[in-house]
Amino acid sequence: MDEMIRSVDLAYRYEQDEDENESDTQSAVKDPVYALNGVNVTISKGEFVVILGHNGSGKSTFARHINALLQPQEGSMLIEGMDTREEANLWTIRQKAGMIFQNPDNQMIASIVEDDVAFGPENIGLPPKQIRENVDDSLKAVGMEKYRLSSPQHLSGGQKQRIAIASILAMTPECIVLDEPTAMLDPKGRRDVMDTLIKLNKERHMTVVHITHYMEEAVEADRVIVMDHGKVVMEGTPRQIFVRVEEMKALGLDVPPMTELAWRLRKDGFDIPADILTVEEMTNALCQLKSKM
Helix, strand or coil: CEEEEEEEEEEEEHHHHHHCCCCCCCCCCCCCCCEEEEHHHHHEECCEEEEEECCCCCHHHHHHHCCCCCCCCCEEEECCEEEEECCCHHHHHHHHHEEECCCHHHHHCCCCCCHHHHHHHHCCCCCCHHHHHHHHHHHHHHHCCHHHHHHHCCCCCCCCCHHHHHHHCCCCCCEEEECCCCCCCCCHHHHHHHHHHHHHHHHHHHHHHHCCCCCCCCCCCCEEEEEEEEEEEECCCCHHCCCCHHHHHCCCCCCHHHHHHHHHHHHCCCCCCCCCCCCHHHHHHHHHHHHHH
């Protein structure tokens, strides 16, 4: 498959503030902290990738490199072969890779939904007819076309996030990067957003890079990347990653509830598969176990 994203020895560090306990005459600057430290990741076009990691693991810093909100201090980030450090590439890169953040309210600027969705394509200079088509198509893609004349203030959190996704889609990106977009949503809102992402990935073959701390969302991915202290420490399919329960817990991360249940049952001597991910798989495993008794 063709590459969408490639990071090569990517490194980025934040300078720490001076120690608050030091006086003005005796202040000491702390050593810089690497948020990313030699990250090598390749994501193919049309792939659905989830990035996991505890707070401070570097996953959000990595996401911000994809559409050049941050630029490498060492190594490189390439989007379809274009280096994000080259200023001439920025406009094209940001059209190819759209970004969705945690709080949808921070991305809404208009008092009517369709005006909000139209803002992006207007800014990139699309003709009015194309903007109208893109707005209608994007709202339909996220299942929000009947709310096009509504005020965003009257929408639920999940609906607002779907509008934020539509606003990015209207600029016809090839990749969408989401930094914990469901963190502030209730379970229904989270499900609605995930259904939208899966639909975009499967039907439009859009590359999706999804950062989340909900393990049940990671189950839906083609591939899971686990980060810790600025490095990639695990990479594989959801089944390959989550079966490593004790390693995940050592990193301060959970696994899907059914995977943990399977792990506990196996420790108690029950003969069921270790790589169970869903309720359906657990139900089938327990039924098979019962039939053997």
